[in-house]
Amino acid sequence: MRSIDYFDRGHDLDPARTALIDVATGESHTFAEVKARTEQIAAALYKHGFGNQQPLAIFAPNSAVAMILLLACWRANAQWIPVNTRNAVDANAQYLAYVECEWMIYDSSLEKQVEEMRATCPKLTNLICIDELDSFIGDTTADDFTPPEVDAFGNLDELVGIIPTGGTTGPSKGAMVTNLGWGTMVETAAAEMDQRTDNPVSLVVAPITHAAGPVALATMSFGATQVILPGFDAAKVLSCIAEHRVSHMYLPPTALYSLLGSSGIEEHDTSSLRIFILVGSPVSPEKLRIAVETFGPCMCQCYGQVECPMVITWLSPEVVAEAASGYKPERLASCGKPTSSIQVALLDDDGNPVAEGEPGEICVRGPLVSKGYFKKLEATEEVRQHGWHHTGDVARADAEGFLYIVDRKKDMVVSGGFNVFTTEVEAAITQLPQVRECAVIGVPHPKWGEAVHAVVVGDGVDEAQIIAHAKDRLGSVKAPKTVEFVSEIPRTAAGKPDKKALRVVHWGKNARMVN
Structure with a gap:
């Protein structure tokens, strides 16, 4: 199916149900109101010359309007940028030029950046301010909307969007995500998250322009109300959970850590939570155990990437809760088992499966995989070797098929000939x-080539304690040789630790950051 079909599935369950609540403005919209508004916007786009499957950029902070615009983008069968x-x-300018984007809808607070x-970006000629x-729209109504032609399969090969990769090692590449891949993601995620409450309410905190957008769509497909915050604030998140009886939530691990460190967290009622997904980067097993103690048996994880979105693996709340209680606690470090939507293999550099328990590159095959990188044939071929x-x-x-991510290939430290993940x-x-x-x-390092270095945010602990603790658990090779204390760790635009920025401090402008 097309992306917008999943919103319409939620609409058809109960058009009168509240679809969006904007915490910052207090406004709310029913599913019926959102559907009509998206049809109105899509009709106006076509009236002003927009074409089927053209790229459409949305540049706005989190809000109910931003969510409506995203849905309107898919209603118009645009390629979301x-x-x-x-x-x-x-x-941003480099990416917009790369994907040849001509249309953008933006928030007025970002007008200077847009200019x-x-x-x-000479092709960026059609700019629409949200104000x-x-x-x-003018006198255009929802009745003026004529949907683009849809085939019996739901236009499976058309693009939902050209979505930027993380860009931590250079300019972002555009992953061409099709209706087939996006629909596979939504249906797989919804199957794991649905049927856990009669009143699903999903809190949208992370950027809609990142993983929070697809998570919202997956929960809307089974009728969940979206409570939207403009950004992450631990106190406001906890208040919203209690006030709106939030049942579903997505956050990156770094935001979880902030929640766990919040003063007065025990004063907030979070008992409504049924699904608290951690996505984006590996989570500390110890912090995950504490999260289960704090929020109950709702914690779960999934693993994916833009090129194969979100649900390559799934670690269910039930498995996490069991591990936190002491049954196979090592699974707190797992990202879960492969989902039913994808075939997964761990391969060596020659494309051969590795032995059980040995590290290998996660390689995937199936409908979840994106079409490739926009106008980057060589980059696409590079990641599509050996038929994966x-x-x-x-x-x-x-032995039971649980995967444990040990590193990105490029993040591996080679110290004295030993691989340290x-x-x-x-x-x-x-x-x-x-x-x-x-x-x-x-x-x-002049002798070992590279040395393990830890950048830490913390209080009441010194370098010697950290090194001794790590050495006791991992041995001397893997333990850090030096520790640097900082007030915060730099982050990429996607909210992940920016290890490239951390490396530059030590490697300078070297073309290679390995020895």
């Missing part, structure tokens, strides 16, 4: 209650 408000202007981007949306899509993530599998070191260090966050990188 997410523009992250956390990105540098140059990065700067327009100056370097002027009513004027753009190569994720670039390294994992091992246990940085996530393993980070997991050990964050067991210390005084450590709130940790990022491990390799730094140049």
Whole structure:
């Protein structure tokens, strides 16, 4: 099916149910109102010359309007171009030029950035400010909307969007995500999240332009109300959970850590939570155990990437709760088992399966996989070797099929000829209650080539304690040789620890950040 068909599925369950609540403005909209508004916007786009399957950028912070615009984009059968408000202007301009985007709807608070981007993107000629949306729509009504032609399969090969990859190692590539792949993701995610409450309410906190958008669509497909916050604030998140009886929530692990460190967290009623998904980067097993104690048996994880979105694996709340209680506690470090939507193999550099328990690259095959990178044939071919899509993530599998991500290939530290997976070191260090966050990188060393270096956010702990703790759990090779304390760890626009930025401090402008 097409992306918008999943919203319409939720609409058809109960058109009068509240679909969106904007916490910042207090406004709310029913499913029927949202559907009519998206039809009105789509009709106005076509009236002003927009074409079927053209790229359409949406540049706005989280709000009910931003969610409506995203749905209207899919209603018009546009190719969604997410523009992250956390990105540098140059990065956004470079991406818009790369995907040849001509149309953008933007928030007035970002007008200065839009003008700067327009100056370097000659094709970006159709700009619509949200403040002027009513004027753009004019007398167009929902009845004026004529849906683009749909075939009996739901236009499976057409694009939902050209979605930027993380860009932590260079300019973002555009993953061409089809209706087939997007629909597979939505249906797989919804199957795991649905049927857990009679009143599903989903809290949207992370950027809609990132994983929060697809999570929202998946929950809307079974009729969930979306409670939208403009950004992450631990106190407001906790208040919203209690006030709106939130049942479903997605956050990256770093935001979870902030919640767990909030003063007065025990004063908020979070008993309504049924699904609290962690996505985006590995989570500290110890922090996950504490999260189960704090929020109950709702914690879960999934693993994916833009090229194969969101649900390559799933670690259910039931498995997490059992592990937190002491039954196979090692599974707190797992990202779960492969879902029914994808075939997964752990392969060596020659494309051969690795032995059980040995690390290998996660390679996937199936309808979840994106069409490839926009106008980057060589880059697409590079990740599609041996008949698989190569994720670039390294994992091992246990006898029961649970996967344990040990690193990104490029994040692996090679010290004295030994491979050190940085996530393993980070997991050990964050067991210390005084450590709130940790990022491990390799730094140049004259004897070992690279040395393990830990960047830590924490209080009441010193370098010697951290090194001793890690050495006790991992041995001397994997333990950090140096520890750096910072007030915060830099992040990419997607909210992940920016290890590239951390490496530059030690490697300078070297073309290679390995020895």
